[in-house]
Amino acid sequence: MKQVLALAAVLVVAGVALYYAQHKRHADAVSANAVIDMAADWQRDVSRVPLRVTRISDEKEQVIGDELARQYESEESAKGPEERATEHYIERIGKRVAGHAQRKSTWRFHLIADANLINAFALPGGHVFVGQGLLDRITSEDELAFVLGHEIEHIDHYHAVERVQIEAQLKELNLDAVAALAQIPITLWQTGYSKDEEMEADREGLRLASAAGYSATGAVNLLERWTRLRREYVIHAETPTEELSQLAIDSLQGYFRSHPLPSERLAQANEVIAHDHLSTNRPLKPFHVEYEITASQR
Numbered sequence: 001m002k003q004v005l006a007l008a009a010v011l012v013v014a015g016v017a018l019y020y021a022q023h024k025r026h027a028d029a030v031s032a033n034a035v036i037d038m039a040a041d042w043q044r045d046v047s048r049v050p051l052r053v054t055r056i057s058d059e060k061e062q063v064i065g066d067e068l069a070r071q072y073e074s075e076e077s078a079k080g081p082e083e084r085a086t087e088h089y090i091e092r093i094g095k096r097v098a099g100h101a102q103r104k105s106t107w108r109f110h111l112i113a114d115a116n117l118i119n120a121f122a123l124p125g126g127h128v129f130v131g132q133g134l135l136d137r138i139t140s141e142d143e144l145a146f147v148l149g150h151e152i153e154h155i156d157h158y159h160a161v162e163r164v165q166i167e168a169q170l171k172e173l174n175l176d177a178v179a180a181l182a183q184i185p186i187t188l189w190q191t192g193y194s195k196d197e198e199m200e201a202d203r204e205g206l207r208l209a210s211a212a213g214y215s216a217t218g219a220v221n222l223l224e225r226w227t228r229l230r231r232e233y234v235i236h237a238e239t240p241t242e243e244l245s246q247l248a249i250d251s252l253q254g255y256f257r258s259h260p261l262p263s264e265r266l267a268q269a270n271e272v273i274a275h276d277h278l279s280t281n282r283p284l285k286p287f288h289v290e291y292e293i294t295a296s297q298r
């Protein structure tokens with residue numbers, strides 16, 4: 001009976017996600033919290049379903065991830081020169097960090113050019129997406145390396161592909177039917193993972209960024225900033241220090257509801273730094289995107 005209920009709940013979730021997908025990203029942004037609620041329900045239901053996990057091959061994961069990323073990107077408007085430069089920058093830092101991952105995926109890093117999107121997510125097969133709104137709150141390359149390391153680890157530790165396996169089991173999809181698997185709503189990857197998976201991605205992402213030569217102070221600074229933003233915009237214990245649009249606030253609140261408390265994440269980061277003797281005194285690299293606008297692009 002529980003399984004029937006879980007399946008029914010997932011089908012409802014899928015229907016809602018499809019609705020939002022059809023109403024494009026404007027609706028997504030407006031309803032960030034509704035989407036988070038939906039994903040939280042999905043998490044609860046999935047936790048009750050016993051899984052006989054059949055691992056998907058790396059090759060199949062790549063095909064499914066490529067197709068999900070292609071569909072998502074086809075809904076995006078074309079990027080201008082500044083946005084393309086930002087994407088190249090993310091890609092350069094991402095590949096440097098991913099070079100230390102255990103899995104050898106074809107890593108791809110994408111910018112979502114939406115200043116109200118304060119989030120990042122990872123798809124199966126090595127695709128990492130970062131919202132412009134998140135980048136706007138970053139002050140060093142070391143912080144970006146931690147953000148990307150965290151997302152890379154959701155792929156490296158099979159969190160991203162396990163969602164395909166779970167969905168396949170819940171909806172009785174054939175794991176060989178790649179086209180059907182690529183229709184799984186992308187919302188399932190956009191809204192965060194279980195607390196254990198988020199904490200694991202933080203630990204391993206911090207180690208990855210550090211192995212790539214970045215200062216662990218980047219992670220500390222970012223998690224301290226998240227702690228402050230949560231005090232300002234979620235628990236309203238302080239007056240906000242920056243002006244955010246309502247869409248950005250919705251996105252930020254959704255981010256905090258789908259992730260462990262930033263204070264807990266910060267405490268864990270400090271434990272990892274002490275335990276692994278990670279470097280915190282490397283100089284922070286500035287967050288710096290270089291681009292030129294040629295006459296034809298003006």
Ligand SMILES: [Zn+2]
Binds near residue numbers: 151154201
């Ligand atoms: Zn995460």
